[in-house]
Amino acid sequence: MRTTLRDVAAAAGVSAMTVSKVLHGTGTNVRVSQEKADQIRKTASELQYQPNDLARSLRNKRTMTVGVVFRQLTRLNQQNPYFPQLLNGVMAALFEQNYTLALCPKLADLSNNGAVSDGRFDGILWCRPDFTDESIQGLSRSSVPVVMMHTPADLVPGLSTFCADNETAMRRVVQHLVGLGHERVAFVIDEQNEAAAEAKARSEAFLAAMSDFGMQGEICVWNDDATGCVEAYVGTDRPHTAIATFSEAFAGIILRRCVDLGIQVPADLSVVGFDSSTFCETTQPRLTAVNQPVEKMAYEATLHLLNLIQANVEGLPKALPSSSIYDCGLDIRSSTAPPALIVESVS
Amino acid sequence: MRTTLRDVAAAAGVSAMTVSKVLHGTGTNVRVSQEKADQIRKTASELQYQPNDLARSLRNKRTMTVGVVFRQLTRLNQQNPYFPQLLNGVMAALFEQNYTLALCPKLADLSNNGAVSDGRFDGILWCRPDFTDESIQGLSRSSVPVVMMHTPADLVPGLSTFCADNETAMRRVVQHLVGLGHERVAFVIDEQNEAAAEAKARSEAFLAAMSDFGMQGEICVWNDDATGCVEAYVGTDRPHTAIATFSEAFAGIILRRCVDLGIQVPADLSVVGFDSSTFCETTQPRLTAVNQPVEKMAYEATLHLLNLIQANVEGLPKALPSSSIYDCGLDIRSSTAPPALIVESVS
DNA sequence: TTGAAAGCGTTACCAT
DNA sequence: ATGGTAACGCTTTCAA
Numbered sequence: 001m002r003t004t005l006r007d008v009a010a011a012a013g014v015s016a017m018t019v020s021k022v023l024h025g026t027g028t029n030v031r032v033s034q035e036k037a038d039q040i041r042k043t044a045s046e047l048q049y050q051p052n053d054l055a056r057s058l059r060n061k062r063t064m065t066v067g068v069v070f071r072q073l074t075r076l077n078q079q080n081p082y083f084p085q086l087l088n089g090v091m092a093a094l095f096e097q098n099y100t101l102a103l104c105p106k107l108a109d110l111s112n113n114g115a116v117s118d119g120r121f122d123g124i125l126w127c128r129p130d131f132t133d134e135s136i137q138g139l140s141r142s143s144v145p146v147v148m149m150h151t152p153a154d155l156v157p158g159l160s161t162f163c164a165d166n167e168t169a170m171r172r173v174v175q176h177l178v179g180l181g182h183e184r185v186a187f188v189i190d191e192q193n194e195a196a197a198e199a200k201a202r203s204e205a206f207l208a209a210m211s212d213f214g215m216q217g218e219i220c221v222w223n224d225d226a227t228g229c230v231e232a233y234v235g236t237d238r239p240h241t242a243i244a245t246f247s248e249a250f251a252g253i254i255l256r257r258c259v260d261l262g263i264q265v266p267a268d269l270s271v272v273g274f275d276s277s278t279f280c281e282t283t284q285p286r287l288t289a290v291n292q293p294v295e296k297m298a299y300e301a302t303l304h305l306l307n308l309i310q311a312n313v314e315g316l317p318k319a320l321p322s323s324s325i326y327d328c329g330l331d332i333r334s335s336t337a338p339p340a341l342i343v344e345s346v347s
Numbered sequence: 348m349r350t351t352l353r354d355v356a357a358a359a360g361v362s363a364m365t366v367s368k369v370l371h372g373t374g375t376n377v378r379v380s381q382e383k384a385d386q387i388r389k390t391a392s393e394l395q396y397q398p399n400d401l402a403r404s405l406r407n408k409r410t411m412t413v414g415v416v417f418r419q420l421t422r423l424n425q426q427n428p429y430f431p432q433l434l435n436g437v438m439a440a441l442f443e444q445n446y447t448l449a450l451c452p453k454l455a456d457l458s459n460n461g462a463v464s465d466g467r468f469d470g471i472l473w474c475r476p477d478f479t480d481e482s483i484q485g486l487s488r489s490s491v492p493v494v495m496m497h498t499p500a501d502l503v504p505g506l507s508t509f510c511a512d513n514e515t516a517m518r519r520v521v522q523h524l525v526g527l528g529h530e531r532v533a534f535v536i537d538e539q540n541e542a543a544a545e546a547k548a549r550s551e552a553f554l555a556a557m558s559d560f561g562m563q564g565e566i567c568v569w570n571d572d573a574t575g576c577v578e579a580y581v582g583t584d585r586p587h588t589a590i591a592t593f594s595e596a597f598a599g600i601i602l603r604r605c606v607d608l609g610i611q612v613p614a615d616l617s618v619v620g621f622d623s624s625t626f627c628e629t630t631q632p633r634l635t636a637v638n639q640p641v642e643k644m645a646y647e648a649t650l651h652l653l654n655l656i657q658a659n660v661e662g663l664p665k666a667l668p669s670s671s672i673y674d675c676g677l678d679i680r681s682s683t684a685p686p687a688l689i690v691e692s693v694s
Numbered sequence: 695t696t697g698a699a700a701g702c703g704t705t706a707c708c709a710t
Numbered sequence: 711a712t713g714g715t716a717a718c719g720c721t722t723t724c725a726a
Contacts, residue, residue: 002703004702004703004704005703005704005705006703006704016703016704016705017704017705017706020704020705021705024704024705051703051704052702052703052704054702054703054704055702055703055704055705056703056704056705057704058702058703058704058705059703059704059705059706060704060705
């Protein structure tokens with residue numbers, strides 16, 4: 001049996017609330033004599049009293065814990081630096097304010113229908129942007145603050161969003177590729193990300209940018225092991241001379257695929273990734289990629305969440321949701337070059 | 348005001364406990380008619396009822412959350428793969444059993460004196476092996492299961508430990524270096540890890556192994572930016588021809604330091620790291636290192652913890668603590684070589 | 695098959 | 711300056 005506040009109170013010959021005041025000192029209105037306070041602390045220590053945080057949280061409606069729901073439970077590894085970057089930002093913001101970080105894949109289960117607020121968390125950072133209409137509803141009804149990462153503005157009513165400027169980013173990609181002389185360009189999405197909110201945003205931005213240059217882009221969805229590479233690019237009559245991808249990690253997979261299939265990058269095919277981390281320096285060839293400041297975004301999103309929580313606690317009225325858009329530059333490396341030869345001109 | 352179980356009960360015209368049974372169905376002994384059950388579920392959904400997990404956990408004494416206390420709050424990055432590896436193992440074990448992972452630097456605060464069990468966690472994985480006598484006491488008194496990583500057996504009475512076989516590992520390091528012809532070898536610990544439980548273990552193992560070869564090893568503690576390199580290794584009259592380090596990350600720092608100072612590795616100095624991850628492939632030169640299976644250890648330690656939790660829940664008697672020792676091979680790469688020239692023979 | 699009441703451990707309010 | 715009482719939201723006896 002664990003010792004409770006009451007045990008301490010009994011042992012010290014005072015009431016439970018006196019002990020509570022002394023040990024957790026919320027009270028301004030309640031004063032305890034120094035003498036008694038010392039006695040209580042001594043007794044608590046002798047009895048090895050451990051306050052039950054669950055009970056405290058239940059009363060205080062405060063857990064000092066933030067839940068992070070991530071898109072996909074991937075392993076942390078060099079091939080996919082996105083998740084570590086995200087966590088770095090979140091941890092930096094959380095830990096300096098003594099919050100606990102909870103990783104809960106269970107919440108990400110969409111069968112939950114966005115049932116997100118169950119008292120365990122003071123706030124939620126939602127990094128899983130593929131949702132259904134149902135989960136969108138659930139999210140916007142949440143009784144605890146929710147902040148969305150990688151979500152275009154106004155997709156989820158009432159919630160603040162932190163998102164890349166996909167329009168400008170894709171425009172830069174297209175500009176770069178077209179500037180190199182490419183005319184047949186595809187935007188390739190890995191199956192895993194097909195349902196992501198940003199997949200739509202980037203696809204549309206890509207098509208629009210291509211169209212502005214008087215060209216027609218193509219959207220492809222490929223299997224997670226880039227089977228599409230095999231299907232479409234064996235032989236010399238390749239449908240595109242350049243492809244942009246939804247993620248850095250997927251671009252990496254494609255590069256390896258190209259090696260397998262004897263496709264020369266960038267001579268035969270130019271490849272552009274999304275998210276430009278140190279990983280891009282390690283690929284063969286080094287990967288040209290859109291530079292999304294994931295860590296910064298995560299840090300600022302978390303900070304924003306903490307502010308919302310604070311406002312919530314202080315009973316302030318709900319602030320209006322904000323949309324933060326992050327400009328993303330294009331880091332040009334070695335995986336893009338002019339098309340080697342015009343196999344067939346577009347007339 | 349959030350809707351509670353009672354609101355649902357009132358709306359459905361039944362009692363609170365009936366609702367509880369229907370929605371969380373613990374009861375074998377209590378039966379509710381299908382009709383009423385459906386009605387209750389319908390009402391709950393209409394009212395957007397969200398069970399409060401805090402209250403449930405308080406009653407059930409179960410949070411389905413495991414706290415991970417780590418040694419040092421470092422950023423996740425390529426230069427220090429230890430933490431990602433650890434998390435991979437922990438997550439794999441936890442998430443497949445639907446547990447939530449909590450990262451709580453607050454608990455790591457030693458001022459806590461090992462006050463570790465506050466109801467929020469069903470169990471704790473302690474990856475912060477530098478502790479005081481006081482915290483050791485606190486840990487072994489914990490009312491929830493605690494499993495120790497990186498802790499030599501029998502250091503904390505009553506707790507299961509998962510630890511590298513430091514003795515064999517250091518012996519292998521010494522054997523390799525001595526085999527190459529080195530006679531003046533140091534084991535270098537970064538300040539940050541000076542208090543780690545394994546620092547002592549590895550130091551002693553190193554000295555013993557050296558002694559077995561009839562040589563006297565030296566233990567050095569260096570500043571985290573390897574200032575020791577500057578102090579001791581500028582000029583040609585270097586005290587050692589080879590150094591082994593406490594960690595892979597620190598070895599990386601030393602390698603960069605050597606570049607700054609014009610020390611050739613491995614010609615002037617051989618360097619051996621601890622923990623052999625992909626990082627060792629990226630250093631210049633590639634780093635010879637002890638191969639500690641961090642992810643595997645973390646996975647198995649977490650699994651063990653979950654078993655302890657399960658036993659705890661089922662009211663089984665406390666199992667005897669176990670000590671798991673992991674054999675660590677030496678991955679020989681390019682940072683070790685025979686000493687270039689004997690500057691001064693040892694008589 | 696169902697309900698009432700008592701608690702889990704803590705804290706807030708209102709007395710004294 | 712201190713104590714009694716109620717409540718946070720849920721579940722578990724026990725009784726009907």
